[in-house]
Amino acid sequence: MARNFRIAPSILSANFAKLGDEVDNVLRAGADIVHFDVMDNHYVPNLTIGPLVCEALKKHGVTAPIDVHLMVKPVDRIIPDFAKAGATYITFHPEASEHVDRTIALIRECGCKPGLVFNPATPLDVLDYTLDKLNMVLLMSVNPGFGGQKFIPYVLDKARKVRQMIDDRGLNVSLEIDGGVGPANILEVAKAGVDTFVAGSAVFGAAKDSDPNRYDTVIGALRAELAKA
Ligand code: DX5
Numbered sequence: 001m002a003r004n005f006r007i008a009p010s011i012l013s014a015n016f017a018k019l020g021d022e023v024d025n026v027l028r029a030g031a032d033i034v035h036f037d038v039m040d041n042h043y044v045p046n047l048t049i050g051p052l053v054c055e056a057l058k059k060h061g062v063t064a065p066i067d068v069h070l071m072v073k074p075v076d077r078i079i080p081d082f083a084k085a086g087a088t089y090i091t092f093h094p095e096a097s098e099h100v101d102r103t104i105a106l107i108r109e110c111g112c113k114p115g116l117v118f119n120p121a122t123p124l125d126v127l128d129y130t131l132d133k134l135n136m137v138l139l140m141s142v143n144p145g146f147g148g149q150k151f152i153p154y155v156l157d158k159a160r161k162v163r164q165m166i167d168d169r170g171l172n173v174s175l176e177i178d179g180g181v182g183p184a185n186i187l188e189v190a191k192a193g194v195d196t197f198v199a200g201s202a203v204f205g206a207a208k209d210s211d212p213n214r215y216d217t218v219i220g221a222l223r224a225e226l227a228k229a
């Protein structure tokens with residue numbers, strides 16, 4: 001398979017007290033994208049980070065794409081702030097927006113790449129009318145809100161469906177998966193048509209010491225599995 005695979009560590013599981021160093025270290029270890037989980041204690045039962053932290057990472061010198069995963073409701077108010085803060089992708093859950101088409105257009109107008117996120121049990125029908133307007137489809141393979149949960153296997157079937165839709169329409173849309181991904185299952189996920197892999201606890205939980213090279217082993221293991229696809 002000649003897909004261009006990308007690894008997107010979720011900083012949700014990073015050490016927030018050393019966030020700049022953590023991001024530098026995973027990127028140095030070979031990660032491609034920074035997955036940035038935004039939770040509002042309303043759409044999901046947890047509270048994380050906002051545009052100020054995104055801006056701080058940019059000022060720190062992060063040049064890799066920042067993949068902002070909005071788990072917030074409402075969505076639109078915060079989009080221009082993330083665009084100004086340096087987001088590359090902005091993805092949102094269709095359930096969290098009253099007007100999905102408008103939100104996609106807003107992300108684009110702000111200069112960012114829009115994506116839609118589907119919870120495990122959320123059907124894909126919104127894609128019938130939106131897929132050609134997106135840069136990313138993100139499939140949740142856990143229920144959103146927390147890192148370290150178990151991968152939900154039926155999402156593989158959804159991944160195959162979305163891959164088919166993208167290929168049938170000849171679109172250049174990334175297919176990303178988020179939740180419970182690690183070296184043990186990344187190959188299976190890749191074979192279902194996914195090209196961009198979020199991994200939080202599998203990456204940042206890999207080692208707990210202060211060795212700046214501690215992420216090399218796990219990123220290397222993920223790449224080695226992907227090489228078999
Ligand atoms: C969950 C977040 C994920 C989370 C994944 O709501 O969207 O990005 O960090 O964590 P792991 O890889 O540990 O399942």
Ligand code: ZN
Nearest residue numbers: 010037069178
């Ligand atoms: Zn996420």
